[in-house]
Amino acid sequence: MAVTIRDVAEASGVHVSTVSRAFSAPHLVNPVTRTRVLAVAEDLGYRPNRAARALTTGRTHNLGLIVADIANPFFPPLIKAAQAQARLRDYHVFVADTDEDPQVEEELIQTLTKQVDGVLLCSPRLTNKTIERLREEVPFVVVNRRVKGMPTVLMDVGRGVRLAVEHLAALGHRRIALVTGPSGSWTSKEMQAAAAAMSGADVTFLGPNPPTELGGLAAVTDVIASGATGVLAYNDLVAIGLIEGLAERGVDVPGDISVIGVDDIVPGRLSRPKLTTIAMPTAAAGRIAVDLLLGSVDSEATSGVTVLETSLIVRESTGEAHS
Amino acid sequence: MAVTIRDVAEASGVHVSTVSRAFSAPHLVNPVTRTRVLAVAEDLGYRPNRAARALTTGRTHNLGLIVADIANPFFPPLIKAAQAQARLRDYHVFVADTDEDPQVEEELIQTLTKQVDGVLLCSPRLTNKTIERLREEVPFVVVNRRVKGMPTVLMDVGRGVRLAVEHLAALGHRRIALVTGPSGSWTSKEMQAAAAAMSGADVTFLGPNPPTELGGLAAVTDVIASGATGVLAYNDLVAIGLIEGLAERGVDVPGDISVIGVDDIVPGRLSRPKLTTIAMPTAAAGRIAVDLLLGSVDSEATSGVTVLETSLIVRESTGEAHS
DNA sequence: GACATGGATACAAGCGCTTGCATTAATGTA
DNA sequence: TACATTAATGCAAGCGCTTGTATCCATGTC
Known part of the structure; x- marks a missing residue:
């Protein structure tokens, strides 16, 4: 059905490994071969299958983003920012809504863990204990909550x-x-x-x-x-x-x-x-959380706490006291 | 690192294929074997790797949801509903924000297509032509726009x-x-x-x-x-x-x-x-779109148009004309 | 008692890709 | 001329899983 690396290899008369390298290790292949392969790939409309790649590399290039309630106006800006930042790094993001239910939250993490490189936990309802246990399975960044020894983004x-x-x-x-x-x-x-x-x-x-x-x-x-x-x-x-x-x-x-x-x-x-x-x-929190997560995917898990500044915006609901 | 089907097989003294079937074709394995395998799996904390499964089955159990702007208050309820409905069917959903940019939208679809079984296109900014082309690569359901011959969810x-x-x-x-x-x-x-x-x-x-x-x-x-x-x-x-x-x-x-x-x-x-x-x-639209998508994943692509009722909610911004 | 039947399990190939290693050929060196 | 070096490519194994087919064994049949 879909065009695979093998099709590209055959069409350009090289071995699949050369095609693979043309994409992910350009310096290992002759520039002219590479150009040809790339052209053929383009021509055939080849798109690497990320899932297959993940299987060998162990890196899915996916992130999980778990929030209590997507429809709560507090979250969308965060989700948007996180998603945008992830895209910049060539990551896709699974967004999941727990409906404020800790059990759903845990289950979501469990099923997600195999297909993501890390998860952003926003205002989790889980106990710290559970989070610490789950942490063994997949890197986390926690937003809006303090969990001992975990990378965290807080707002002051x-x-x-x-x-x-x-x-x-x-x-x-x-x-x-x-x-x-x-x-x-x-x-x-x-x-x-x-x-x-x-x-x-x-x-x-x-x-x-x-x-x-x-x-x-x-x-x-x-x-x-x-x-x-x-x-x-x-x-x-x-x-x-x-x-x-x-x-x-x-x-x-x-x-x-x-x-x-x-x-x-x-x-x-x-x-x-x-x-x-x-x-x-919130937008900054989303952005930074993603950076933290992707940073700690490569290097070893950070456990730093990032605190973001808040500010007071004075509009019309406050005024001088009269009584 | 993570526990695989092979670990479960060894620990329970059966072949991997038996373990696999214990999960996905229960009737093919002896009940007592199955119970034992399941117990061992539970014990080891085994979770099937969905990406690996997808590789052989061709079914990722993932959906893509593409919207112009997550932060636009119109979308979160739709996203939430779609996500919830997908979860019910054991699907995860990638949420992507195009920032109202057709080019980003197309690219997103392209990279997503290999890891999803279908995508929900909400208020797309792409031309109909492009959508029809992309349609060859992955099943779509379009929300909030009429595209000839494609399954569509509209609000009246x-x-x-x-x-x-x-x-x-x-x-x-x-x-x-x-x-x-x-x-x-x-x-x-x-x-x-x-x-x-x-x-x-x-x-x-x-x-x-x-x-x-x-x-x-x-x-x-x-x-x-x-x-x-x-x-x-x-x-x-x-x-x-x-x-x-x-x-x-x-x-x-x-x-x-x-x-x-x-x-x-x-x-x-x-x-x-x-x-x-x-x-x-919007919530209904999200829910129905997912159903349509998952329906048309199995059966052949529907091209029906579903029109949802709207209603007038009278609150305080309208009153009698005085002039 | 020989044989067909079918249930339960094992085997092995293969999904699309990466990657360590082997091979080849071209270049440089003495 | 013989040999080491290196760049470019091919080879093959393997990631975790599914699945068609083969194998085994306990039945049942006549």
């Missing part, structure tokens, strides 16, 4: 929290609420830690909450009860839900209460009022 | 347009503007055709415009100049940009002008006012 949400709280304080807000995320979330823990470490700020924690608009909606009563005039939400979705719920109670944002989100997802940029938010460099 | 945006215009008319809007998309867009053409075919509606076409908020922003002047009180935008992003721009000119939505988007993406659901929109069944 702590810094973002500090900037956010300072911003709020500068606007005159004295009582601040932190609407936390799911209890298992590494990011949520980081945020709490960072907030708690800030002296001089009066921060109360409200949660845990699901990481969606519903979570924000659900937190409305508590937020109002807390007496806070500045709120930092677990993410933009929560922030939007919160603003929504506040509006229903007649509370204006930013007039009465200021709200800051996290992630800088598209919906936040487009919502009204436009969200002040802590921007997470 | 025409119906959506009709519903939208009727909705607007029912609210008393007499002059309606259609803010069109990019000139090459199949969807945009469909929308225009559907609107033009409606007797009794006074619809003016404004465009072409880029399919983003910027496109909406850019169309503001024309919309106002058109005297329309009801606007149908190419998609939600354009609609949001438009509403934004209108607000800057002091024009209220839906007070002064009603705006309807297309796609029902998350940002539209969360923006203020919440967007009235024509919902596109």
Whole structure:
């Protein structure tokens, strides 16, 4: 059916090994032979079969990218960047969605492991233990979670929290609420830690909450009860839900209460009022994670932790405190 | 390194072919042998190498999914659904982003073709001719575009347009503007055709415009100049940009002008006012496309066209005409 | 008791490719 | 002229798996 290396060999009157080398070890073949072979290959429309190649080289030139939920606006920019970076290095990427299910996640890794050179684990729901076990089978890079001894890409949400709280304080807000995320979330823990470490700020924690608009909606009563005039939400979705719920109670944002989100997802940029938010460099994370992975495929597994800067983007959901 | 079928064979005292059959042709091996082999395999942590299997069977159990832009909110639900459906059938999926570049798209297909059993082409930017040529190399299913003789999944945006215009008319809007998309867009053409075919509606076409908020922003002047009180935008992003721009000119939505988007993406659901929109069944499209693809992998290539229903979701960006 | 039958397993080729080694021929060296 | 060197190519094994065919043995049949 498809044209193979053998067809090219026959058509150009050389041995298959010469064809092979014409592609993957040019210096070992006579330039004129090579040109001829390449021409014939082009002519026949030959495309090397990567799977077959993988079988002998042990290198598939494929990557796995595992995320909890593709449809969560946080991930697409990361996926896009990772995919683009991989392509630059002549790698293809399998994208898999675990639906937030650790078991699916593990199974996915298991079946993927044989056909990839490494996998990007984004915000994994697996236990550290499991990850460490799986690590024997395939190189990992973990994004958005700290796993002992593994190459990791983190975003410095702590810094973002500090900037956010300072911003709020500068606007005159004295009582601040932190609407936390799911209890298992590494990011949520980081945020709490960072907030708690800030002296001089009066921060109360409200949660845990699901990481969606519903979570924000659900937190409305508590937020109002807390007496806070500045709120930092677990993410933009929560922030939007919160603003929504506040509006229903007649509370204006930013007039009465200021709200800051996290992630800088598209919906936040487009919502009204436009969200002040802590921007997470997801695209950079995807790009760097791929580099790390491909780097550690050749050299020995790195176990470094890369921390990416976050920043505060001030838009319209924060304003001066009036009370 | 990794445990192979041979290891399992040795450990359980049978020939490799028996192990192979224990997995893929159970009825050909004695139940007790099979149980033993399976146990040993489990024990050793054996996982079949799909690439090696593909080499002999010609079936990779992989799919390619090619989209113009992963980060465009329109696609993630489709990707997610396709991926989930593929997983159900024990398929993995390569996701590739072409960055709207036809050349990248073609190249991606070329390199992917050998390691997939079929590819999902979503809103391709390639010419029909090229697609028809490429089709020789690998089975396709095309989503969101009509290509002669190829299995296709379409969403009935025409119906959506009709519903939208009727909705607007029912609210008393007499002059309606259609803010069109990019000139090459199949969807945009469909929308225009559907609107033009409606007797009794006074619809003016404004465009072409880029399919983003910027496109909406850019169309503001024309919309106002058109005297329309009801606007149908190419998609939600354009609609949001438009509403934004209108607000800057002091024009209220839906007070002064009603705006309807297309796609029902998350940002539209969360923006203020919440967007009235024509919902596109993207998840269903992804799911069905995969089914079609996997169906046509076995049977002979179908060339049917599946048309999915769209619907109008009325939210807050449309209201009664006052002028 | 000789033989056909069929179930269970082993054998071996081969999928498309890479790669260490052998072979050949051309060149340089003394 | 004889020999070493090297560049270019061919040869063949093997990556992990499937699969058509051969082999073996325990039945059943007459």
